[in-house]
Amino acid sequence: MNTFQTNINAIVSGLYQEGLRHIVICPGSRNAPLIMAFVRFKKIKCYSIPDERSAGFIALGISKALQQPVAIVCTSGSALLNIYPAVSEAFYFQIPLIVISADRPAKYIDRWDGQTIKQFEVFGNHVLGSFQIDENIDKTEIESIFKITEKLWETAFHGLKGPVHLNVPLREPLYDAKNDDFIFPENLKKKTPAQEEIEWEIGFDGEQFFKEYPKVLVLLGADENFEEAPFLSLLSQLEFVVVCADVISNEHHMNSFQNWETIILKANETDFETYAPDLLITSGKMILSKKMKQIIRKNPPKQHWHIAENNYCADPFFTNPQVLAINRKLFFEQLLSFVPKHRSPYFSFYKNKSETLNPINFKQNFNELGALETVLNQFSEKIVLHLANSMTIRNISYLMTHLKPEWKLFANRGVSGIDGCTSTALGYAMVSTEQNFLITGDVAFFYDINAFYNQYIPQNLKVILMNNYGGGIFDLIEGTESLAELDPFIKTPHQIDAKHLASHFKINYFKAENYDELNSEIKLFLNSSKISILEIKTNHDNNIKTFKQLKYD
Secondary structure (H helix, E strand, O other): OOHHHHHHHHHHHHHHHHOOOEEEEOOOOOOHHHHHHHHHHOOOEEEEOOOHHHHHHHHHHHHHHHOOOEEEEEOOOHHHHOOHHHHHHHHHHOOOEEEEEEEOOHHHOOOOOOOOOOOOOOOHHHOOEEEEOOOOOOOOOHHHHHHHHHHHHHHHHOOOOOOEEEEEEOOOOOOOOOOOOOOOOOOOOOOOOOOOOOOOOOOOOHHHHHHHOOOEEEEEOOOOOOOOOHHHHHHHHOOOEEEEEOOOOOOHHHOOOOOHHHHHHOOOHHHHHHHOOOEEEEEOOOOOOHHHHHHHHHOOOOEEEEEOOOOOOOOOOOOOOEEEOOOHHHHHHHHHHHOOOOOOHHHHHHHHHHHOOOOOOHHHOOOHHHHHHHHHOOOOOOOEEEEOOOHHHHHHHHOHHHOOOOOEEEOOOOOOOOOOHHHHHHHHHHOOOOOEEEEEEHHHHHHOHHHHOOOOOOOOEEEEEEEOOOOHHHHOOOOOOOOOOHHHHHOOOOOOOOHHHHHHOOOEEEEEOOHHHHHHHHHHHHHOOOOEEEEEEOOHHHHHHHHHHHHHO
16 A cells, blocks of 8 residues: 555554554545544544534543543644643643644645644643654655654643643545555554552651641542552541542542531631641642632641642642652551551541531422432432532532442542533443433533533433533622622523433433423433433522522521
């Protein structure tokens, strides 16, 4: 076959040798040589997703599920820019996404030629690396291409994970090899790098140390690491250290107090110093609680240790943490032997706050928190739960007492956008054998309806749509509720429901507008054998009233 296509094929076989097994392909013409190569290779699972923005998030969801790099290939021009939201989310949440873009020859750039933009390094600082294939690919470039595929994989997946971009200039004719028998070169020089063992030991006098640091907070941020942590579990049972796990830390069952998010929500600024630790120990990534960030930023700890094998911390509290490049299991095993076994005043403070919270009857009227409480209590022991951004994830954090230990929870908190919440959940479910649920708000849902515009709709995905008819979170943020421009320029008022959309995409549809309907419909919804939407329509004023009771009473 011609050298041109053989060089393109080397991209595919090179990435396969590195470990690539899934690629999302966005249809196009300029990327035809790449499409032919990936589809005819047979050893990499290919998905055809027409909307590039949705496709980027679907690839991101597949990567989350598999904990492996996933590639996405697109045509030239604005198609590539539509992947940018997913790239930025992958960058900040450290998801290994490999973006491969077909490009026009350099001589046509800025010449008013169609579908032609400046593609190389278009993602700027939001990728870990930008690479480009030599435009003169009529000569054999296989060895240099293998070096690039090795570097792509290493950059995306070793150490600090994240997105990378490979730009491939392609000139016409694009289809000369369509009738050829495809040859896929093999990288004979590929070697498996040896893994280094990281050793570390706590080196201090524990008894004296904790006299100096009597207030110890272990704060577990967003994470998708499902490795068992028995020593962390034992640590959380001690009454010296306070353990607070973010709702998507996937360690919510390790909390010292399952209602800690509500405790912190109610905290007054005059008490911030009492809530703040002397020693802060963190792992994972970002945390949801804005109030907790305020507490720590205004009252920095004497010491902050961040546990991260990739040796990276974004320093979210401006504490200049000491990053410990050690396995978390090993760290908490060592820490456990040093921590005092008696109850600390710091633990007692949090315990008192937890036990004296005024109980709230969320079901005194039909509202989001009461409806979600009903829904969570109906879920089985083992599910994957995806949470859309804005009010949805916050509501679930306040209902953490209803989360079962076996549940896996995910959300796009890298950039915290609403743009790809449904697509990400759908991508995850596509490669998952478990039952997946997405809880989402109306604005996030309708913004991403092209998630269903493909042929791979997974039947193991069910969607709970909380419809308050437009951006209800902005009525709860201090300062916006009296803003003259609130409605319709900050909120998103609408009169849309999902019934006809569900019919259009052949999705089962259920709805509830009160507790009687919800208790009846959720059983039908959960027993449905195919993808389904349960739309829960709530009253705006009831939602505000219940949330303010949670926050202030």
